[in-house]
Amino acid sequence: MEVFSDFQCPACKTLFTTTNRRLMDDYVSSGKVYLVHRDFPLPMHAYSRVAARYARAAAQIGKGEAVEQALFQNQEKWEQNGDVDGTVAAVLSAAEMAKVRALVKGGTLDAAIDKDYALGQTYRVNQTPTTVFHSKGQTYPFSGVMTYEILKQFLDQLLSQK
C-alpha cells in the first residue's frame, strides 16, 4: 500500500489517526501488508513541504513513525504558526533533533519528496490522501478517507485471493 499524503491536510490526519494506525498494528506489524508513506505536499499548504522534510529526516534516523504521529496529532497548532521544528523537537531527544536539523538543512531531502510527488502524478493523484493498493499484479487507487472496518474487509479479500 502506498499512501500519498500531505502533513497539513486534515483528511490525511483523519486517515492516519483513525485507520492507518490500526492497520499498522494488525496488518503491517505481522508482515501481511507493506505500507509505504509517499510525500505529496500540496502547493496550497504553506508548511506541508517543511513538515515532509522533517518527517523524512526523522525516518533516516529511525524515528519516522514517532514524528509522523506528532505532526498529525498537532497539525492544528503548527499549521497556524509554522513551528514544525518545535513540534518535532517535542518528541525527539536533543541529539536526535540535532541530526534531524542537520539533514533538513543539508537540502538533500527535497529530491526524494519531488520523486514521490512525480510518482503520484503517474498514478494521477490529484488529492490527498490517496492510497494505491498493489496486489498480484493489480493496482487499485483510492482517494480519501476509508474507515478501518471497510479497509479491513478489502484487505482480507485481497489477501484471500490466490
Place this chain on the structure above:
Amino acid sequence: MMQSSPLNARRIFIWIGRLVLAGIFIYAGYAKLFLPNFIPWPLFALRFSLSTNLSNFAVQVESYKLLSPGGVSFVARTLPFAEIILGLLLLIGWQLRIWASLITLIMLGFLSVVSRAYLLHMNINCGCFATPEPLTGMTVVRDGALLALALFMTIFAFIEARKPHPWSAPEKA
C-alpha cells in the same frame, strides 16, 4: 373557462427549473457515489470503492460539526441516493408539486448549513459534489440562486396546477 397555453412564461420557467435542478441533483448524488473512486470489477473492489466514497462524504458531512456520529452516518448513506431519486422524479414530472416542494426544502437546508459554515469562517470543503471544493461566498451565492430557482419553480407549479392542462379536452358548455 380559464385559458392555458402550453408555452407561457411560467411553464418555461418550470421546465428550466426541472432540467437544471434535476441535472444538479442527479450529478451531485452520482458524484458522491462514484467519484473519485469507481472500480466496477471485481465485485469486492466495487463494494470497497462505493464504501470509500461514502466514507469520504461522511467526513465532509462531519466537518460541518452539526450532527452526532449517528446523524452523520445516516445523512452520508442516504443523501446521495435521495438526490438521485429526487432528481429523476423531478425530471419525470410525476407529482411535480410534491417533489418540487421537497427539493425546495432540501435546498433551504443546504443554504442554511453552508451559510452557517461561511459565517463561522469554517475552513472546510463544501462536500456538495464529493470532490474537494472549498466552501466560499460563491458557494453561498450558488446555493441561494438554486434555492430561488426551486422556490419559484414550486410556486409556479402550484399556480399552473390550478389551471386546466393545455392538452386536456375543452369543457362542455
